[in-house]
Amino acid sequence: MDETVAEYIRRTVLKIPRDEIKMMLQKWGFLSEAQLQTLNFHQIKDNISQEVVQLCEENSADIKQAAVLDIIYNHIYQNKRMWSVYQMKKSGEELEYFDITDFKKKFKRRLRSALKNVTITFKEYEDNAIWIRVAWGTAYKKPNQYKPSYVVYHSQTPYVFISASALKSNMPLLCQALIVACNYHDIREMELRSHSLNSLKDIVFKRYSQNFQTYTTKPLQGGNVEPENADIRIVQENRSEKERIHRLNQEVFGSGPQPKLEFAQYRLETMFKSDPKMDVLDKKEPFRCLVKFSSPHLLESLKSLAPAGMADAPLSPLLTCIPHKARNYFKIREKKGLFPESFVSP
Amino acid sequence: HLATSLPLPSERDHRRPRIDLVVFMIDIKSKYSLKNVETSLAHVDASFFLGKVCFLVTGVGRVNACSIETNAICKLGDAYCSTVLFCELELEGIRVATAQRLLRMLQICAGHIPGVSALSFVSLMRNSGDA
Numbered sequence: 001m002d003e004t005v006a007e008y009i010r011r012t013v014l015k016i017p018r019d020e021i022k023m024m025l026q027k028w029g030f031l032s033e034a035q036l037q038t039l040n041f042h043q044i045k046d047n048i049s050q051e052v053v054q055l056c057e058e059n060s061a062d063i064k065q066a067a068v069l070d071i072i073y074n075h076i077y078q079n080k081r082m083w084s085v086y087q088m089k090k091s092g093e094e095l096e097y098f099d100i101t102d103f104k105k106k107f108k109r110r111l112r113s114a115l116k117n118v119t120i121t122f123k124e125y126e127d128n129a130i131w132i133r134v135a136w137g138t139a140y141k142k143p144n145q146y147k148p149s150y151v152v153y154h155s156q157t158p159y160v161f162i163s164a165s166a167l168k169s170n171m172p173l174l175c176q177a178l179i180v181a182c183n184y185h186d187i188r189e190m191e192l193r194s195h196s197l198n199s200l201k202d203i204v205f206k207r208y209s210q211n212f213q214t215y216t217t218k219p220l221q222g223g224n225v226e227p228e229n230a231d232i233r234i235v236q237e238n239r240s241e242k243e244r245i246h247r248l249n250q251e252v253f254g255s256g257p258q259p260k261l262e263f264a265q266y267r268l269e270t271m272f273k274s275d276p277k278m279d280v281l282d283k284k285e286p287f288r289c290l291v292k293f294s295s296p297h298l299l300e301s302l303k304s305l306a307p308a309g310m311a312d313a314p315l316s317p318l319l320t321c322i323p324h325k326a327r328n329y330f331k332i333r334e335k336k337g338l339f340p341e342s343f344v345s346p
Numbered sequence: 347h348l349a350t351s352l353p354l355p356s357e358r359d360h361r362r363p364r365i366d367l368v369v370f371m372i373d374i375k376s377k378y379s380l381k382n383v384e385t386s387l388a389h390v391d392a393s394f395f396l397g398k399v400c401f402l403v404t405g406v407g408r409v410n411a412c413s414i415e416t417n418a419i420c421k422l423g424d425a426y427c428s429t430v431l432f433c434e435l436e437l438e439g440i441r442v443a444t445a446q447r448l449l450r451m452l453q454i455c456a457g458h459i460p461g462v463s464a465l466s467f468v469s470l471m472r473n474s475g476d477a
Contacts, residue, residue: 234347234348235347235348236347236349237347237348237349237350237355237358238348238349238350238355240355240357241350241355309350
């Protein structure tokens with residue numbers, strides 16, 4: 001077995017938390033059940049990984065099998081990576097039958113025709129997700145297995161989720177191979193990024209609970225807005241206001257769980273509006289400014305702002321449009337024309 | 347009765363009992379909280395300031411997160427001749443003790459303690475508070 005393969009397998013096993021090693025090796029299926037029985041999972045990880053490499057040596061593992069183990073690890077720990085969403089465009093409306101073998105063949109062929117030194121691995125999962133792992137080399141160097149790119153594609157959808165490696169120069173090549181393999185004619189990066197792959201899928205596949213605007217002349221009598229306030233001796237003077245906020249929040253965010261995003265970034269290129277007497281910027285140039293909201297769960301925290309009294313309801317549409325517009329990166333420019341308000345550019 | 351600010355919504359005027367004590371809660375971590383209280387104070391009838399108003403400052407346990415100076419709050423208390431209490435709601439012991447103090451004050455303000463009026467009580471508090 002190649003030394004580099006042995007080292008790669010050893011390092012991959014070291015990444016896995018000790019209690020999960022056995023499960024992952026079983027999922028991998030490369031080592032037989034009998035071989036797995038011989039492993040002692042109660043020793044330190046260094047020793048476990050050495051023993052695994054020993055067994056892989058017996059089975060003559062090559063880089064292809066090692067790559068599959070890496071995909072399995074990254075599929076389970078997908079939230080450790082940052083994912084971007086790409087949207088593909090078709091020229092016509094024809095819905096073609098998706099053939100997985102054809103897809104793989106076309107992808108490999110396109111990629112290899114441009115770059116010989118790549119390792120390409122595929123793995124399909126039950127939810128129709130096709131995971132592709134690509135390790136990149138150059139014309140003269142073998143592929144770097146430690147910085148691969150991962151692509152997740154659900155067939156019959158125009159969306160691809162990519163977690164690029166540090167080697168960004170390979171992106172155009174990857175994109176080209178994807179449109180060829182998926183039978184599309186164009187691909188563009190969406191302004192949507194997050195660590196939570198499932199949440200990105202929820203947003204683009206519209207799987208989160210959306211609420212549609214209901215127009216009522218009289219506000220509906222809300223149910224129990226604050227269930228924890230069971231003591232009837234406490235009287236809320238501002239109950240109608242609280243109910244209004246709750247109703248507005250429900251309209252905007254829906255009642256289900258929100259997709260998980262970690263940040264929203266607004267790049268402002270608007271004019272600085274100040275008291276003309278202050279004469280802060282005498283050159284009438286746009287004031288460049290970047291506003292970034294970060295949170296472990298951005299949308300849930302936005303949802304709780306108004307009920308917590310920290311913001312007025314309704315919230316700015318710039319914040320609430322994030323899931324509907326499927327983006328969390330915005331560029332805001334001055335709107336030229338009659339109304340001197342800013343607008344969101346595509 | 348809990349309210350986020352004053353004046354109270356007029357639609358509930360007919361259902362409201364007599365008010366004996368107004369406690370203004372100021373979150374020491376929020377400048378907005380102080381501002382809100384200052385604006386609400388304008389809506390309080392002058393007769394309440396004879397011992398029926400109290401400022402309750404919360405969140406004092408988190409020293410790093412203080413946004414308001416205690417000086418400013420004490421000045422507010424002096425300006426309105428009212429008691430200022432400091433507490434930390436996140437600690438159960440202090441929470442219970444503060445509730446007991448407020449309850450005691452309420453009993454005095456409602457006239458349930460013979461021999462002690464709201465005004466005499468607040469003068470007592472103010473004189474001993476400077477120590």
